[in-house]
Amino acid sequence: GGIITQTPKFLIGQEGQKLTLKCQQNFNHDTMYWYRQDSGKGLRLIYYSITENDLQKGDLSEGYDASREKKSSFSLTVTSAQKNEMAVFLCASSTPPSNTGQLYFGEGSKLTVL
């Protein structure tokens, strides 16, 4: 089996601050994802990457940047944190659709902006 590791688990920032979340996977999956989880809104896709150095925008990419420097890691940057924002960010990787297309998730990074 494999694991998705997200760091940090908890992040507290100030309004306007640039904040970066990191994700590592050892599944050797090609595709990685960043989702934002909000109560009542489900999981919304921010960015995904189908291979090293590739980036694809999801439905919620505004206000975020992402970086896929190598196959095993995928970073997400909140470019300017919004006051009183609270959210959980989930990283995932997947097998290709020709296999199962299943996503494997990390435990999440919880962001609080003061």
Place this chain on the structure above:
Amino acid sequence: GDSVTQTEGLVTVTEGLPVKLNCTYQTTYLTIAFFWYVQYLNEAPQVLLRSSTDNKRTEHQGFHATLHKSSSSFHLQKSSAQLSDSALYYCALSVNTGANTGKLTFGHGTILRVHP
């Protein structure tokens, strides 16, 4: 674009009674698969069921679901709910966007609370 609609908000059921969480979808893609993910408190979402075959029942951990393309549905059911089933459940649609790359669209999630 693709969309997934599932039972809104909170579903409460008594232990031992049946439970059903609804899921319907819209997509223009032909190559598709469906998932139910479950997220227990303070844990990562994990796959509960997967199906890509029309009218075939899929089962796992006492839960079952059948993909019905004629009605665009993939409802989740269990005949006897357990306290340990209390969790957040997501229905998700996976499409092949080309180059063998998938993209999942999730519903808003349904909280299932099973009480004694």
